[in-house]
Amino acid sequence: MRxxxxxxxxxxxxxxxxxxxxxxxTLWTGKQSFNEDVLVMQEVTxxxxxxxxxxxxxxxxEVAGRLVAQGAEFSGESWEGLRLKGxxxxxxxxxxxxxxxxxxxxxxxxxxxxxxxxxxxxKVGIELRGKAAGKVVxxxxxxxxxxxLFIKDDSTTAVIDCRFENNLRYGAYLYHALPQVFQxxxxxxxxxxxxxxxxxSDPTVENNRFEENNIAIxxxxxxxxxxxxxxxxxxxxxxxxxxxxxxLVTGNLIEANGVGVLVAYSxxxxxxxxxxxxxxxxxxxxxxxxxxxxxxxxxARSGETTARSAFAGxxxxxxxxxxxxxxxLNGTVRAGDNWWGEGGTAxxxxxxxxxxxxxxxDGRDQATFVDAGEEFPLDKxxxxxxxxxxxxxxxx
Amino acid sequence: MDLHAKRQADGVFxxxxxxxxxxxxxxxxxxxxxxYVFAYLDSRxxxxxxxxxxxxxxxxxxxxxxxxxxxxxxxxxxxxxxxLEPGEWVGTFDGEPDHKVIVKQGTNxxxxxxxxxxxx
Numbered sequence: 295m296r297x298x299x300x301x302x303x304x305x306x307x308x309x310x311x312x313x314x315x316x317x318x319x320t321l322w323t324g325k326q327s328f329n330e331d332v333l334v335m336q337e338v339t340x341x342x343x344x345x346x347x348x349x350x351x352x353x354x355x356e357v358a359g360r361l362v363a364q365g366a367e368f369s370g371e372s373w374e375g376l377r378l379k380g381x382x383x384x385x386x387x388x389x390x391x392x393x394x395x396x397x398x399x400x401x402x403x404x405x406x407x408x409x410x411x412x413x414x415x416x417k418v419g420i421e422l423r424g425k426a427a428g429k430v431v432x433x434x435x436x437x438x439x440x441x442x443l444f445i446k447d448d449s450t451t452a453v454i455d456c457r458f459e460n461n462l463r464y465g466a467y468l469y470h471a472l473p474q475v476f477q478x479x480x481x482x483x484x485x486x487x488x489x490x491x492x493x494x495s496d497p498t499v500e501n502n503r504f505e506e507n508n509i510a511i512x513x514x515x516x517x518x519x520x521x522x523x524x525x526x527x528x529x530x531x532x533x534x535x536x537x538x539x540x541x542l543v544t545g546n547l548i549e550a551n552g553v554g555v556l557v558a559y560s561x562x563x564x565x566x567x568x569x570x571x572x573x574x575x576x577x578x579x580x581x582x583x584x585x586x587x588x589x590x591x592x593x594a595r596s597g598e599t600t601a602r603s604a605f606a607g608x609x610x611x612x613x614x615x616x617x618x619x620x621x622x623l624n625g626t627v628r629a630g631d632n633w634w635g636e637g638g639t640a641x642x643x644x645x646x647x648x649x650x651x652x653x654x655x656d657g658r659d660q661a662t663f664v665d666a667g668e669e670f671p672l673d674k675x676x677x678x679x680x681x682x683x684x685x686x687x688x689x690x
Numbered sequence: 691m692d693l694h695a696k697r698q699a700d701g702v703f704x705x706x707x708x709x710x711x712x713x714x715x716x717x718x719x720x721x722x723x724x725x726y727v728f729a730y731l732d733s734r735x736x737x738x739x740x741x742x743x744x745x746x747x748x749x750x751x752x753x754x755x756x757x758x759x760x761x762x763x764x765x766x767x768x769x770x771x772x773x774l775e776p777g778e779w780v781g782t783f784d785g786e787p788d789h790k791v792i793v794k795q796g797t798n799x800x801x802x803x804x805x806x807x808x809x810x
Contacts, residue, residue, distance in 0.1 A: 446775065467777075604780055605765040605767070605789070
């Protein structure tokens with residue numbers, strides 16, 4: 295009986311603990327406090343019973359073996375958080391609250407199951423790296439100071455049915471990450487709800503909801519995700535496509551945002567099969583020019599693609615200019631086969647495919663922009679053909 | 691074995707009598723913790739630094755113990771090694787445009803502040 299191997303530590307009151315290496319299966323219950331790191335060795339299981347309250351001062355809980363925690367609270371002052379190092383799917387943390395840490399849960403590789411957690415007031419809620427897998431399900435990321443959920447480093451962790459609310463910088467940030475599944479999540483009142491950045495960040499982001507964020511989704515620096523079936527409502531900017539990013543944007547409901555989709559700096563997305571409704575401006579181009587890209591794009595990026603010094607701010611993973619170069623530069627951003635609402639459809643019926651729709655801001659509205667003393671033509675949006683009926687099946 | 695190689699062998703944090711010290715701050719002049727300060731011989735500041743500090747504490751203060759006097763190029767970042775990642779703090783000593791400081795053997799010199807910014 296595995297339980298027979300457990301060492302029962304039932305503590306009725308707060309008990310200061312010294313540096314602790316856990317080298318045999320252990321059960322924690324009740325209240326405990328730690329002012330030095332706790333290390334759970336490989337092959338060893340630490341079980342934390344429901345109702346436990348664990349307090350760390352300037353310390354962390356590092357698990358190289360297995361952690362099974364349900365219904366516990368982790369908190370502290372100047373504490374680092376939980377570190378899971380290569381833990382497999384038998385590490386399960388569920389129904390716990392983790393707050394006030396540098397990084398609430400830092401996952402280095404492995405495939406832990408993290409479900410129904412609340413991560414609040416941490417600098418970073420959860421960081422997954424080192425090709426981590428596993429699942430983050432039904433978790434709440436609330437008011438974390440930098441990032442709610444940070445997925446890096448070729449990690450494939452599935453993110454399902456989570457809520458990201460009031461995170462000060464990013465709700466979630468995907469950096470060189472390819473989550474197996476990223477769906478059913480709610481992003482509410484974050485500065486940037488979801489950031490997908492850098493070449494190699496090409497996940498499918500499907501059936502998520504974004505409301506009242508400053509920017510709901512930002513796709514940046516040559517990322518090429520597929521954004522399908524999401525609802526972007528009442529954000530300042532629904533989707534910001536920036537710096538040579540070419541996402542596929544399809545099947546989304548983009549409604550009542552300040553700007554529905556903002557395209558900037560040599561980005562050539564494919565925007566098709568979406569419903570645009572009641573946005574102040576449905577689609578806007580800004581500093582977006584095939585001519586600028588042909589003339590200056592590669593030079594502007596040369597530092598990022600050739601330099602290796604982190605101190606020049608350019609030491610990101612190497613990416614070749616061929617990776618980043620736009621493959622098709624004809625001065626247009628493709629946005630055909632979308633539904634622009636009943637009013638938009640009526641307007642298009644009057645002005646036709648060469649007209650200047652009032653809900654699109656492009657080179658028809660502003661012929662040029664100036665960069666380093668030279669004028670460049672602003673691209674135009676190819677909005678034809680257009681749908682005369684709604685295209686998404688999302689609830690309105 | 692040259693002085694820098696000996697330094698690596700002795701341990702990069704071992705105390706010496708040639709020291710650079712200062713404070714790592716953000717753009718609002720607030721101290722930044724968990725940042726390493728590095729010294730390079732190469733003006734491009736690439737490859738391995740010859741010296742590094744321990745991470746700054748809550749007050750942003752750092753001390754870096756050097757094996758010898760000479761010209762060093764000084765940078766600071768949250769991690770050592772690897773490509774820069776989003777969320778890292780990074781900056782350089784900007785007392786000189788090329789980030790260089792000349793250190794005399796046996797002195798403890800104040801670099802003042804190194805301003806870092808978060809890279810996203």
